[in-house]
Amino acid sequence: MRQKGVVFSTALSMTQCADVFRHAAQAARGPGAMIGEFAAKLRGNDHSGFFTPTFDSPFAAVDRVPDFAVGAYIGKLIGGGDGAGTAVHMYVDDKAERRDVQIVSPHTLTGGMRSARLARTIFDAFQSADPRLVVTDGNL
Numbered sequence: 001m002r003q004k005g006v007v008f009s010t011a012l013s014m015t016q017c018a019d020v021f022r023h024a025a026q027a028a029r030g031p032g033a034m035i036g037e038f039a040a041k042l043r044g045n046d047h048s049g050f051f052t053p054t055f056d057s058p059f060a061a062v063d064r065v066p067d068f069a070v071g072a073y074i075g076k077l078i079g080g081g082d083g084a085g086t087a088v089h090m091y092v093d094d095k096a097e098r099r100d101v102q103i104v105s106p107h108t109l110t111g112g113m114r115s116a117r118l119a120r121t122i123f124d125a126f127q128s129a130d131p132r133l134v135v136t137d138g139n140l
Contacts, residue, residue: 004116005104006123006138010130014068014092017099017126021090024125025050025072028088028118049073053089066091066102074118086111088118100136101126116140 012020050072055065069092075085088105103122105115120140126133 001106001108002112003104003106004112004119004139005102006119006135006140007100007102008123008126008133008135008138009095009098009100010126010133011098012126012130012133014094014099016129017090017092017101018068018070020125020129021070021072021122022050024122025074025088027125028072028121029074053091067094068092086114086118088115088122090122 010017050070053069053071055069057063069089071087071089073085073087086105086107088103091102091104093100103119103126105119107115116139123140
């Protein structure tokens, strides 16, 4: 599976990172997402909301599990009743005076633009909260 995302270092605390992600993900749910999520709930296909990403790979111990991980699933209007949407994850490693953060949104062949837009929306919220953050990698 492909993904869009950005990796950066920030002076924000772990709690501040969680708050920025929470508020940005909720703000990213536009009217179309809300309609799609409502239709999914009616049909029993709702996956929207926050979740904890799993690290069940046989290489998880070697690849290292982050200190904090959270995901948000945001439904979409077209296909929303069937549970269609896009996930965006945040992984945070606590490094004494800074946090290394990854914002990642996996996507299929046709979902790259939406994944990039959601990851960018959340990243922009981080840039507003910490204008001195340092980007180390990404493909937004």
